[in-house]
Amino acid sequence: MSVQRTSGPVAVTGPAIRVHELRKRYADIQAVDGVSFEVQRGEIFGMLGPNGAGKTTTVEMMEGLRVPDSGEVRVLDLDATRQASALKQRIGVALQTAALYPNLTVTEIIDLFGSFYRRSRPTQELIDALDLGERRDAATKVLSGGQRQRLSVALALVNDPEVLFLDEPTTGMDPQARRSLWGLVRDLAARGTTVVLTTHYMEEAEELCDRIAVMDHGRVLELGTVSDLVSQRFHERAVRFTDVPALTDPELAALPGATRVVRDQGTAEVWTRDVAATIGGLLALTRERAVEPADLAVRRATLEDLFLELTGRALRD
Ligand SMILES: Nc1ncnc2c1ncn2[C@@H]1O[C@H](COP(=O)(O)OP(=O)(O)OP(=O)(O)O)[C@@H](O)[C@H]1O
Ligand SMILES: [Mg+2]
Secondary structure: OOOOOOOOOOOOOOOOEEEEEEEEEEOOEEEEEEEEEEEOOOOEEEEEOOOOOOHHHHHHHHOOOOOOOEEEEEEOOEEOOOOHHHHHOOEEEEOOOOOOOOOOEHHHHHHHHHHOOOOOOOHHHHHHHOOOHHHOOOEHHHOOHHHHHHHHHHHHOOOOOOEEEEEOOOOOOOHHHHHHHHHHHHHHHHOOOEEEEEOOOHHHHHHHOOEEEEEEOOEEEEEEOHHHHHHHHOOOEEEEEEOOOOOOHHHHHOOOOEEEEEEEOOEEEEEEOOHHHHHHHHHHHHHHHOOOOOOOEEEEOOHHHHHHHHHOOOOOO
């Protein structure tokens, strides 16, 4: 896939980003340990992983803000380390923890950031896009957490970047603001902007990202579309019901087709290769015991199941 941008200053072919064998160490921590991938133009690329996985370090090397120990990062055909200042004009960055000038108002800070670039989007347009109209004259220090997040995205867009980096952009946003940001990101990508984002929200990765990389301990564990990654690993489905304590683990595990049993917080899940046989066996067993499995349902594996299997941790740990 290669989406050409029509309004950009320089036509670039090939991937927007190429990261090869990237490594970065902090004292005794190997934060990034041999990461390689490519991101295509116009793609929305998501990076997931537990706290400390190395996402921010990787993203900051792509932004030219951190110098890798070894490996290569090319963004828009520029070397992100050696050509960082040329790159800066053409990328947008929303840091995970942005330090904003506390006494400037929303309008003033967007104007100020715009003045750093040769080319900038009108302040009003950015205020509208991020729904900051009601807070336009508020000092940044009094903004709520979600409003600050929206402002840092507005600032990242000020130079109409060809590549946009968003580090946990929707953390702290209410559901409406989150959906609205997804819409904005989709529109940008449809116009050819390349977007790299990190997230701890599965729904965000599933709904928004064309491809994701799951990282842990500085490495990419899996990379691909969400549906490919999930279906490659899980051919099974789960028969789930409100747990019946009278049934033992071995009894559930012995149901026809069953491959494993997961019981958690009052819900039982029997993973199976044969849904019909498992449900038939379950109903026979519960009838025999004169109990009833309430809220019987079947579900497919989700990104969270994949994440748990890969990292042994839940996304929000
Ligand atoms: N400036 C630094 N000095 C020392 N260690 C650091 C520094 N920045 C990050 N680290 C360490 O490097 C590892 C990777 O951190 P990084 O911020 O890249 O993780 P992350 O995947 O973004 O995590 P999170 O989901 O919490 O944002 C962590 O163990 C972290 O403690
Ligand atoms: Mg981070």
